[in-house]
Amino acid sequence: MKIGQDTTGLPPGASWAISIHISRVDSRPVGSGVVIDARHIITCGHVVTDRETGQVLDELWIAFPKAGVPASVRMRVQTVEVSSGDITSDVAILTLAEAVPASVRPAPIRLVTSEYLVGHSWWAFGFPSGHPFGSVTEGTIDASLSYDWLRLISDHAYPLAQGFSGAGIWSYEITR
16 A cells, blocks of 8 residues: 555545536536546536437536635536437536646546446445535445446445436545
8 A cells, every 4th residue: 555545445636526517607516527637527418418409508617626626616618529329328528618727637547347346336426416515425336237337336325316427436446
């Protein structure tokens, strides 16, 4: 173990965890996302599209609630690329009009198969019911489903709920 390494299973800092908003000033996020580089966010396609029309929402803004910046600091989303609409994919890549604040670090991403993740613990930060301060939940990855989808079991007092959509899942066990 490295000196200063967190052994609780929680991600160090998590400045990469973001909230997605439909205006520069609204207080209730529509979902979550993950910073993957200085100008790009990954989230779920259904977070950034209208439920009835399937069209990308007109205006999207990103806030950085875990990065030590004021809530008023928001970045405008310049473009949105949503996956093909295939039932097996629900991904969107958001390109920001400018770079994220200096205190934001991209998420440490590791690409592994869904089967590899079964039995490992997970942690997530999201915005259930649009709560402006967010919440955390955690549990165990219970199963690898078809098309690399996962079944997550939450053993936390605050379970997964709408608003965690788009949040990354963190596993300390996988990052070692």
